[in-house]
Amino acid sequence: MMDTPAGLAIKPLSPLCGAEIVGVDLSQELPQQTIGAIQRAWNQYVVLIFRGQELSEEAQLRFASYFGELGKRKKPPDELKKRVTGTEQFTPEVMLVSNKRVDGEPVGAFGDGEMWFHIDSGYAESPYAYTFLYGVELPSWGGNTRFANTVAAYEELPQKVKDKLKGKKALHIHEYERRQRVPLRDDISGSPHWFHPVLIEHPKSGRTALFVDRLMTRRIEGVSLEESEELLAFLYDHVEQERFVFEHEWSLGDVVMWDNLATIHGRTYFPETETRLLRRCTVEGSPLKMAG
16 A cells, blocks of 8 residues: 555555554554555544554544544433433543443443444444544454445445435434334434434545444435335345354454445344453544435
8 A cells, every 4th residue: 555654564454444553553653654654544434453562541532633524422311311311421522332330330332232233323424534442451253343234234225225315315213222123203402313314425435324223223204104114224234144144253442434324233142140341532524415
């Protein structure tokens, strides 16, 4: 790769999604040449892995800030706060993704077991552009993070499906569940939601990405409910095919960063009796542009 700093190496991990970056200490301030090389690799591989990092919260936030304005945790409605408000989430830019409890209270959010494929803050007007996770405490097995490349998935859709989705928007709604769809009802004003294009133009690459996920995308506008359900079921199954997926098995000190507008991600099951704690931060995004 052009202008790659000495000592930095890029190791692809799957054909369509995921690469490991070797030779970078994220606890240190990075020169622009290194940041540029990481960004170029990110544009190509969508998901990047850095192993064996010793990273404070401050250093993690500094690293994320190289790529844009730091995101802040979304504020849930009062009636949903107990599902997402942890006792040790003190920094607005940081979320603890964890099942850990202290004195019976969760320290973070989205703790136990499997989590369906989703897009971080896909229910907001401006979903996060990028997400960064750091492995702090891990179970003995499970809790892997699975990523699917939604640009590649779009490109392999049948043309008749692309034509049907063109110009359509869909409802994205979230009530902080991990593996359960929000029921459709007339009044959704109390639940975080937004209508996004089903096909978006990626703000960096200009390529078209499929913007749907099993957890939060609930209803395609402009078609009957029956057709919406059939289309969404097809799209969920299509984008989650193994050929589009990279699965990351965590080790302590791993940093995983991904393009939130070119991927969906989910989590595999892990024992509820064991602790899993990842520290998350994000980069803010903008309202999404419908693909032409």
